[in-house]
Amino acid sequence: MRDFSYLRATSVDAARQAAALPGAMLLAGGTTLIDLAKCGVAEPDSLVDITHLKGLDTIEIDERGAVIGALARMSHVADHAGIKGGFPAVSEALWQAASAQLRNMATVGGNLMQRTRCPYFRDPSNFAACNKREPGSGCSAIGGVTRGHAVLGTSESCIATYPGDLVTALVAFDAVVHLGERRVLVDDFFLLPGTTPQKEHAIEPGEMITAIEIPGSAAARRSTYVKVRDRQSYEFAAASAAGGGGGGGGGG
Numbered sequence: 001m002r003d004f005s006y007l008r009a010t011s012v013d014a015a016r017q018a019a020a021l022p023g024a025m026l027l028a029g030g031t032t033l034i035d036l037a038k039c040g041v042a043e044p045d046s047l048v049d050i051t052h053l054k055g056l057d058t059i060e061i062d063e064r065g066a067v068i069g070a071l072a073r074m075s076h077v078a079d080h081a082g083i084k085g086g087f088p089a090v091s092e093a094l095w096q097a098a099s100a101q102l103r104n105m106a107t108v109g110g111n112l113m114q115r116t117r118c119p120y121f122r123d124p125s126n127f128a129a130c131n132k133r134e135p136g137s138g139c140s141a142i143g144g145v146t147r148g149h150a151v152l153g154t155s156e157s158c159i160a161t162y163p164g165d166l167v168t169a170l171v172a173f174d175a176v177v178h179l180g181e182r183r184v185l186v187d188d189f190f191l192l193p194g195t196t197p198q199k200e201h202a203i204e205p206g207e208m209i210t211a212i213e214i215p216g217s218a219a220a221r222r223s224t225y226v227k228v229r230d231r232q233s234y235e236f237a238a239a240s241a242a243g244g245g246g247g248g249g250g251g252g
Ligand SMILES: Cc1cc2nc3c(=O)[nH]c(=O)nc-3n(C[C@H](O)[C@H](O)[C@H](O)COP(=O)(O)OP(=O)(O)OC[C@H]3O[C@@H](n4cnc5c(N)ncnc54)[C@H](O)[C@@H]3O)c2cc1C
Pocket: 025, 026, 027, 028, 029, 030, 031, 032, 033, 034, 035, 070, 071, 096, 097, 098, 099, 102, 105, 106, 107, 108, 109, 110, 111, 112, 113, 114, 163, 164, 165, 166, 207, 208, 209, 210, 234, 235, 236, 237
């Protein structure tokens, strides 16, 4: 892990400006970014700590739906009465993600931005070829061990999966990512690999996730989340699905 500078942002605008500089990265709970820095995948020159920004950890619920601040902790969202009542699939997806310690530390904004668990991607010292890490270098997974890789949404450049649980439930109920003033449907926020697997999200330098909005609906109120995995706890999904009854909604 190489040296980096640390800046504690005092406003969303300051955080966006600092994170737009080359080599800068936002730091929220740090539960995945620090891992990526340790294994040499993330090599930030500076970390912009956003965890002290005020007003980004709230959960607001009204008749239109829920607006969850990007800094809300996974455990807080999972256990929120309004989320459990209005969006059970969201609560269940979060409860089944990671471990209690991680959920207490990790934010929903960071959860959306987590990167693939493809073992070749996370092991640069042994596998130089990874188009997601080094565009144009090839793909060590294709022709390698691919248990845990994707069967849908692949390309000739990359067959990695996206590992998060929350997003499955968000896609099912047409959630929207707030990037400050800009709004992007969750479905459009995540990009297929195509020929540019290094570009995973529809987010530009100088933007950050400020909130996630989930429209309320009868389907969302009667929803559930199903996760299939190798063991029943502390494991990423082999496959997952979210769906609701009584007026549409479903996905996986
Ligand atoms: C052992 C282990 C098991 C796990 N199991 C699961 C699992 O089963 N299911 C699951 O869903 N997840 C799982 N995770 C992933 C975990 O949920 C993520 O590590 C966590 O959600 C990331 O949130 P964070 O706040 O810590 O993000 P950070 O580590 O701080 O940041 C992650 C990334 O997001 C960026 N970022 C952070 N906040 C913002 C923002 N507001 N706007 C734009 N970019 C931002 C950062 O720059 C960084 O690139 C697991 C993680 C570990 C370590």
